[in-house]
Amino acid sequence: xxxxxxxxxxxxxxxxxxxxxxxxxxxxxxxxxxxxxxxxxxxxxxxxxxxxxxxxxxxxxxxxxxxxxxxxxxxxxxxxxxxxxxxxxxxxxxxxxxxxxxxxxxxxxxxxxxxxxxxxxxxxxxxxxxxxxxxxxxxxxxxxxxxxxxxxxxxxxxxxxxxxxxxxxxxxxxxxxxxxxxxxxxxxxxxxxxxxxxxxxxxxxxxxxxxxxxxxxxxxxxxxxxxxxxxxxxxxxxxxxxxxxxxxxxxxxxxxxxxxxxxxxxxxxxxxxxxxxxxxxxxxxxxxxxxxxxxxxxxxxxxxxxxxxxxxxxxxxxxxxxxxxxxxxxxxxxxxxxxxxxxxxxxxxxxxxxxxxxxxxxxxxxxxxxxxxxxxxxxxxxxxxxxxxxxxxxxxxxxxxxxxxxxxxxxxxxxxxxxxxxxxxxxxxxxxxxxxxxxxxxxxxxxxxxxxxxxxxxxxxxxxxxxxxxxxxxxxxxxxxxxxxxxxxxxxxxxxxxxxxxxxxxxxxxxxxxxxxxxxxxxxxxxxxxxxxxxxxxxxxxxxxxxxxxxxxxxxxxxxxxxxxxxxxxxxxxxxxxxxxxxxxxxxxxxxxxxxxxxxxxxxxxxxxxxxxxxxxxxxxxxxxxxxxxxxxxxxxxxxxxxxxxxxxxxxxxxxxxxxxxxxxxxxxxxxxxxxxxxxxxxxxxxxxxxxxxxxx
Numbered sequence: 001x002x003x004x005x006x007x008x009x010x011x012x013x014x015x016x017x018x019x020x021x022x023x024x025x026x027x028x029x030x031x032x033x034x035x036x037x038x039x040x041x042x043x044x045x046x047x048x049x050x051x052x053x054x055x056x057x058x059x060x061x062x063x064x065x066x067x068x069x070x071x072x073x074x075x076x077x078x079x080x081x082x083x084x085x086x087x088x089x090x091x092x093x094x095x096x097x098x099x100x101x102x103x104x105x106x107x108x109x110x111x112x113x114x115x116x117x118x119x120x121x122x123x124x125x126x127x128x129x130x131x132x133x134x135x136x137x138x139x140x141x142x143x144x145x146x147x148x149x150x151x152x153x154x155x156x157x158x159x160x161x162x163x164x165x166x167x168x169x170x171x172x173x174x175x176x177x178x179x180x181x182x183x184x185x186x187x188x189x190x191x192x193x194x195x196x197x198x199x200x201x202x203x204x205x206x207x208x209x210x211x212x213x214x215x216x217x218x219x220x221x222x223x224x225x226x227x228x229x230x231x232x233x234x235x236x237x238x239x240x241x242x243x244x245x246x247x248x249x250x251x252x253x254x255x256x257x258x259x260x261x262x263x264x265x266x267x268x269x270x271x272x273x274x275x276x277x278x279x280x281x282x283x284x285x286x287x288x289x290x291x292x293x294x295x296x297x298x299x300x301x302x303x304x305x306x307x308x309x310x311x312x313x314x315x316x317x318x319x320x321x322x323x324x325x326x327x328x329x330x331x332x333x334x335x336x337x338x339x340x341x342x343x344x345x346x347x348x349x350x351x352x353x354x355x356x357x358x359x360x361x362x363x364x365x366x367x368x369x370x371x372x373x374x375x376x377x378x379x380x381x382x383x384x385x386x387x388x389x390x391x392x393x394x395x396x397x398x399x400x401x402x403x404x405x406x407x408x409x410x411x412x413x414x415x416x417x418x419x420x421x422x423x424x425x426x427x428x429x430x431x432x433x434x435x436x437x438x439x440x441x442x443x444x445x446x447x448x449x450x451x452x453x454x455x456x457x458x459x460x461x462x463x464x465x466x467x468x469x470x471x472x473x474x475x476x477x478x479x480x481x482x483x484x485x486x487x488x489x490x491x492x493x494x495x496x497x498x499x500x501x502x503x504x505x506x507x508x509x510x511x512x513x514x515x516x517x518x519x520x521x522x523x524x525x526x527x528x529x530x531x532x533x534x535x536x537x538x539x540x541x542x543x544x545x546x547x548x549x550x551x552x553x554x555x556x557x558x559x560x561x562x563x564x565x566x567x568x569x570x571x572x573x574x575x576x577x578x579x580x581x582x583x584x585x586x587x588x589x590x591x592x593x594x595x596x597x598x599x600x601x602x603x604x605x606x607x608x609x610x611x612x613x614x615x616x617x618x619x620x621x622x623x624x625x626x627x628x629x630x631x632x633x634x635x636x637x638x639x640x641x642x643x644x645x646x647x648x649x650x651x652x653x654x655x656x657x658x659x660x661x662x663x664x665x666x667x668x669x670x671x672x673x674x675x676x677x678x679x680x681x682x683x684x685x686x687x688x689x690x691x692x693x694x695x696x697x
Contacts (some may be wrong), residue, residue, distance in 0.1 A: 553605020
């Protein structure tokens with residue numbers, strides 16, 4: 001576990017081959033009967049520890065993953081064991097793991113999830129390059145005589161697993177860092193120095209499966225020197241990585257590979273990066289034989305997929321025009337999110353089968369349920385109806401800011417200025433979720449990310465421009481967050497985008513792509529290249545219309561593509577064809593086919609770029625018109641334009657896109673069963689991808 005050799009269970013994904021693990025072959029000429037297949041899961045979560053600081057999101061992680069496994073991946077709830085809080089002691093965890101390994105058959109699918117603290121201890125058998133074993137901290141960890149569970153112990157247990165496919169998720173970290181914000185915590189503890197506890201025979205075991213014989217794919221939730229974060233996400237405490245993984249697994253295809261699931265995790269981490277004002281996020285790592293990275297992850301070999309296409313929750317009618325989304329908060333049902341409602345038993349979740357669309361208005365305090373209003377309001381919602389997310393909640397309605405370490409007089413002035421210049425700001429106190437922290441020393445004001453670990457901006461309050469600069473910082477975050485909230489989780493489309501010139505990744509080790517690509521402003525007369533001019537490679541899995549939007553470091557929203565400088569014969573109307581990669585622009589050489597370049601000028605800082613693809617021209621025009629309304633200028637050859645914008649415009653676009661799900665829905669009596677119209681069966685679909693750029697001079 002956690003070794004560069006790739007032999008281990010360090011954190012997130014592990015696929016095991018039954019033949020390799022069991023080492024059993026049938027006699028020549030004999031054909032053994034197919035063994036039955038069962039999907040099994042063990043979910044472990046700890047918030048409250050006996051002897052170390054607690055966490056807030058582990059139990060919600062476990063509950064959310066259970067919901068996803070049952071409703072999306074076909075796990076029988078009777079075959080899911082949950083081990084939480086006082087049951088998740090060292091003895092309890094080891095016993096549960098060993099029982100799972102013993103029960104799993106050669107055709108089974110196994111899922112194991114751990115959310116809690118991780119740590120390190122001195123390596124006693126010489127198998128770690130850094131001299132440290134990684135550990136999981138059980139609920140009774142760090143009490144007298146109780147050792148952590150080492151990676152060697154886990155390797156020894158899982159080397160005996162016979163399952164055809166195994167996915168192991170360990171959402172913890174080992175860096176020992178800490179955050180300033182009480183509500184955002186790292187899932188790590190300082191290394192255990194009680195070395196004698198680890199000299200006992202039962203903790204000296206090590207994995208013995210040679211790498212070339214193994215069929216392991218390994219993903220870590222964060223690099224060894226990074227923090228796995230735990231805190232409020234979309235109105236609920238979660239592990240940031242577990243949240244991203246649950247969102248990805250909720251919508252992944254039945255034959256999704258580790259690489260495909262990992263790409264979905266990246267998208268969610270980018271959205272959270274903007275939400276919390278961070279320049280970077282922890283970088284999960286995917287490692288293994290390249291061929292296995294593209295093999296199905298949770299599919300039962302030789303069995304056609306029968307599970308629903310998407311994760312869903314129950315929608316329970318509360319009378320005309322209202323529903324309760326049962327346990328909706330587990331899957332992101334924050335106020336402002338929209339959900340498509342379907343009949344009981346629906347599994348394909350096509351637009352043609354949509355009964356209505358529900359918009360979440362509140363979540364009762366202390367409840368995982370969400371209350372929502374229904375459109376059309378007269379639509380009858382039958383018992384057992386299912387709901388799937390249509391669009392996530394807006395992040396720009398309210399911008400919570402905590403002011404810390406500021407003298408009382410200056411604090412009052414600062415609060416007044418924030419309320420005067422930023423209409424939707426909310427000043428919050430300790431223990432309440434915040435998007436930014438602000439502190440002040442002398443005449444220097446610092447804006448920090450929500451966890452207090454990254455400096456977003458440093459402002460000199462003795463100048464006249466500091467309040468306008470602060471407004472730009474907050475505005476940029478609001479607009480970038482709102483841009484990333486323009487999402488369609490139920491889409492059948494897939495968009496991939498990358499920046500040409502960004503450092504390629506190793507085939508054996510894939511890092512989550514959360515760091516922005518570095519580009520600098522192009523100097524007069526300087527030749528264009530990947531270091532000073534943006535070029536994107538985009539692929540869509542369906543015929544589509546592309547629209548590309550940028551939010552710059554001052555919060556300005558800009559329409560990059562299509563643009564007026566574009567030649568008429570270069571991707572007319574932004575049309576691209578299924579699975580055909582395109583370069584935008586096609587070349588950085590003078591006289592290119594595109595007719596334009598994307599050279600960066602002021603302002604410096606972080607830009608967020610969202611690439612939209614829609615199956616119909618009308619949806620593409622809707623996006624483009626909304627973005628154009630936010631900018632006085634238009635894209636032109638030679639520069640990405642400066643403009644002004646506001647989060648309210650992108651919020652309106654989010655509502656427009658969410659409303660697409662209501663196309664073709666008709667309010668009819670319960671006995672009427674009209675045939676679907678062509679418009680209903682061919683409802684528009686859209687999807688999006690994100691890249692980011694750090695612009696320097």
